[in-house]
Amino acid sequence: MPPEETATRIDGPASAAVPRTPRRLRHPDRFRARYGPWALVTGASSGIGREIAEVLAAAGLHLVLVARRRDVLLTLADELTDRYDVQARVVDADLATPAGVDAAVAGSTDLDVGLLVAAAGFGTSGSFLDADPSVEAEMLDVNCRAVLTLTQRFGRRLAVRGRGGVVLLASLVGFQGTPHAASYAATKAYVQALAEALHVEWKPLGIDVLAAAPGPVHSGFAARAGMRMALAARPADVAAPVLNALGRRGTVLPGGLAKLLTWSLRPLPRPVRVRMMSVVMRGMLDESRTPDPA
Template sequence: MATSNTASTQWRDRYGPWAVVTGASDGIGLEIARDLAARGLKLVLVARRAAVLEQIADVIERTNSVETRVIAADLGKSDDVERVLRECQDLDVGLLVASAGFGTTGNFLATDIRDEVDMVDVNCRAVLAMSKHFSARFAARKKGGLILFGSIVGYQGVGNAANYAATKAYVQTLAEGLAVDLAPSGIDVLSCAPGPVETGFAVRSNLSSAQSADPRAVARETVAALGRMTTVKPGIMSKILINSLAFLPRRARTKILSGIMASRTKHHHGSEAQRTPQQPA
């Protein structure tokens, strides 16, 4: 018991006292926020929906007796990203969890360029800006952690989700390189590369969610992997898919993943892409 108390105090000391969690209003980000609060970290909760975040913050504060701060921001807008960083300036942050993200699906000819560019801004540009800012802060305190979100689709091109897969390839590659650059400064970098997870993501991306992992289990496995590895493949599907496809030629992986994506896409017509709403309901 004493040992596990010491271990959790050391964990909090390494990655606390504050963690910034983007995408905390839903899905994997929300479950990671809950997991971190249960470990005693104070939380900055970031997403667009202020009212949802306030409710979540209220429950977390009452359940876990930890402080929270809510920052409503659209991470597709660089002014909002900068405001988030400014509003975290007075806090001793030790962990960034960059879970905010979304995907478009459908044939590239039919997708909307505004969604495609917004997706690059949210999934890549905001992740880069926040990683850059917090890694400098963590280097100054010689400890900290970054958790970024790749995906099984980030290991090859994927038809019907071409730009989404490309954003996730960017994050996976970024995380692997940052893990090398930041290790000497005491910073642990983790890429989480899930398969399908049962969150609002599938609905928003117009995908069926068969054989999806439980977001709580994904969150638990991800947080536990921090400091132990560079990429976590949470859940059975991501392990099977990534590991079994790893030895195939890239072209074959693209064919297989494109087939899976086509079968998961609810709108099967190649000319009909799903437009992800810019503003959440």
């Protein structure tokens, strides 16, 4: 891979060093009645996906856990079933491939899934001209094609049952073009637009759709993508606010930093926002190349 570009999969190694705190939904019984009994979570092996899985388990929902690494998923499944007395099924699948998407769908066909959380993602940063075309294409498959297929297939199932929910992980960078993360931001713009449209289109069907657009989050993404985000939130601080917003709004900005960044940029003309995001991204990339003091 060219030195100016780095990439990471959100469902990569878990951030075990990040302190863990209890997480709860505001109304777990009501949430379970509307979106249970089963939820399917992609990207469940680490980061936001893992935290969302734990919040759902604490609320009493059974889980289908989807990611690439079966050993990590099995460990997580054991932890959640022991701690919260729920059932958990593991599906190891690479969502960059059609076969992986098919496996994620097939792994739950016999279950009454009422909630899809599409948290798996893949990001790059750096020079677009130096980017590896195969990596960029793979990111498009994971962030867009897999989301499209999973959302449509599970949406059909939810429409038949007459109730349910879909949570799609977007990002603040998807609200405008973001230089130095151009492809990644473009994929998240697709997710944001899709969720906004389906939030309205599927409401009469009894399906709640939510776009979750967090700001910087300590999920292993920044370090492996060659960026530094000192003010990033913890995944544990993002998961519950996202789920609590489902059925109440179309987009949620979890965390104070996400709200601050969005509100400060929103009044500006779009070209100005793009230029400001260029400065922000360049700063994070430059910082990441500056050695920490001894």
